[in-house]
Each structure stands twice: as structure tokens, then as C-alpha cells.
Amino acid sequence: MGPGEALIRELEKKIIEIYTRIDIIGEAITSNLDEETAMKIISRMNKVSMEKLGKTWDGRVPVKTIFRDPTGKIIKEYPAPGWKYGISD
């Protein structure tokens, strides 16, 4: 794994963490939980989510990604990723 890919993986983890937090904080606050309790739940959820994400992706069938220009012409077909780019290490 090159340094670029390591950086990407790190950033992916970060952003998924952020989105997860935003959603859960939102839900927790609308459920009248205080922020401290919400954060406790989030840290526990994050642990679970790491495991869950890996498992869920096993069941999916990755496909090629097609890059097309404005006329619809295929410029390149990228191979199926095999979920390499997720956080399921």
C-alpha cells in the first residue's frame, strides 16, 4: 500500500466517522438526549459499525465503474473494486 492510499483510507475512515456522528447526534438530540450521553453512544456505535460495515459489504456484488464523456462515449472502465476502498480492512 503506497502512502497515497494509506492517506485515502485514513480520510475515508474520518469522513464516515463524521457523517455517522452527525446523523447520530441529530437523532440523539431530537430524542431529547443530552450531548454527553449522545457522544457516549456514538463511541460505542463506532466500534460496532467497524465490524458491521465489513460484514455487510461481504454480501454485495461489486461491479465495474464506467467513465463516460459528454457524448456518452466510454473513456475507461475501471475494474470492480472488491470493496477495497471501504473501511473494511
Add this chain to the structure above:
Amino acid sequence: MVFQINSNKPVEIATPTSKFKLKPNTPYYFGGWGVLKQIFDTNGIKYSMLGELEDLIPDKVFTKRKNNNDMIFNGSKILITRSGGAGDMLFFSPFIKWLHDHGCEVRLACKEQYREVLSGQPFMAAVYRLPIEYRIIKQQNGWISARGVIEAFKYNVYDMLVTHLRIPLKDEEKRPVFIPLDENEKMADQFFEKYVEKSKKVIAVQLNATANTRTWPYSIPLASLLKSHGYKVILLGSYNQITTLSQMSNMNGYLFPQLVKNDYAFSASIVKRCDLLVGPDSAMYHFAEAVGTKALVFFGPFKPENRIKYYKHVWTLSPEEKYCVHCQSHEGFCKRSNIFTNFSPCLEQISPQIAFESILHILNL
């Protein structure tokens, strides 16, 4: 649905996206009636349903008539109601321009947050908010609704509207029409002068779509990758999202025009000055097409051809048509998404590296 509040006092209503006040005993029309009905029922607000517009004003329904030529004349007043998003307003724009060019005065009623999209456009007589008073609709010569048309399966949205409205646009006209406003142009110039080095390529990255089903998960990792390769990155997103992200992670070095002026029309002026827009199947690439900026768009739930068949500036990345793509889902979240991330699996597999490589291809043309 046309309805009225049975009350002696005005009633303030808050939907998930806007707030408005309804006058007592005044008939209104609202496209997204289901949402409003739920709010009324939940809050114990008494109301009467007066009927669907199709039944109340059948002679003014533009789209149900076999021949609508008698509605297209100088000074004819046409009202379009649409409760969809910003992109929907732009889908209508070439049709509104066509009607305007044929002498009609076209007005639009849409959700409050999307009024800015076509306000001030030279072909637009007025833009109202929904709910709209029924009396305003009755004053028009014709009423256009396109419920269920824009999201029709298989077909391109502009082709569908041509058939539905019987407005004979040429293929080269089946593109959004948007003219940046002078005020926004000046402000965008100032923004670029202040924050953007002239020597750098500038790439705007739209963070998310309104629905998570269409949101590409890796906009921030891609932005980081672009930044590390010397590009200037402008992040486009909702005010709340950008402020939240900028507080929660290291966002130094990115530009957030929404913090200057939180609207679509201003973002369009920003995009006009960029070398490329990268984003999900959402509003901003329609603006990019209109102002002539190249765009790279990630398609998953919807087929690219449904949207961009006639566009000239949009490159696409989309999964091949096999398992679980192009479901056309408009749900908030994909049913197959992981409950912790909520991203659509079809979009999750388009990696930042693939996007980056594609961006280099477009920029090097």
C-alpha cells in the same frame, strides 16, 4: 391539493425545510400535500380540503389539453407549480424560456428554499413560494404541473417534458437555462480575487445531494487528494453542513462560498469561474452545464442518460448496469445501505482514486 385552515387566526406552520404563515379561511394550493396533512393532523390543526386543481380548474390545466396553442399568446399568464428540488427548477428552465419567447408571462411556485434558483432570470415573470394562494392560480390563463413526469423511468427528463407539455424544444435546447445575476457575478469576482491564486486550477466539490441515496461518500477524501496535488478546492454544501464539518475536522485551506452567501445562484457564479465541478447527481451540475463549466458527476440510483443526454459539459462516473444500480430510488436512504453510513452501495464503490484519475483526464483535454 387546495385546502384552507378553519381558524379565525393565522397559523404558523413549520415543515422540515421551511416555515410559513397561513391566513385564516383562505384557500391555498400545496403540491406536497402529504407532508402538510401530516403536520395538520399531528398538531390538531383543523382544515378543509377543497379539491385537486385538475378538478377545480380543468379548463386551465395546460398539460391535460389536446391542444394548448390557445394558451400560448402574448400576455398569456402561465403558472408552473413544482415542489421538487433546485434541479427540477432548472429542468423547467428551457420550457419557461420557450414560453417567454412566445409571448407568455411565466410564473413559478416552488418551495421557499428554491425560489432563488430562477428568481431574477429574464424569462421569469415571478417566483412564488408554496403554498400559494388559490386566487393567484385562478388569475392565470394556464396551470402547469408535471407530477410524476420528471422521475419517469427509462426516459430523459427533457424528452418527457417535451411530450408532456407539447412544447417542441430542439435537442440543442434540452439543457438548463440560467443567466448568472450581476450582483452575484460581482461578489464571485471579489471572492476569487481575495481567495484564489490565479496560477492554480480551481475545482468546486459539491459535498452531498439532498437525498443520501444520491450522495457520493468520498467528497472530502477527494477534496483532500486534490488539495495535496496543488489544486484550489472550493467546497459547496449547505450552510449547516459546512459549518459542522469545518468545526469537526481540519478544514484549513478549503474555501466555503456558502459562508459568504448561502444560495444556489451565487454558487452558480462561483462554479462559472472554476475549471471543474465535481459532485453527485444533484443541482449544481445543472448550473455548471448552464454556465459552461465542465463537470464530473457520480451517478448511481439514476441513469446518466435520464438527466444529461443532451448536455455538453458533463462527464460521468457510474457503476455498470448490473446488480443494484439505477433503482431510481428517491428515498432518503438506500434500502441496501449500511445503517451506520447510509450511503448507497452503488456509489460507495466509486473510489476517490477513480475520481481523481478521471478529473486529470478531463483537465488535460
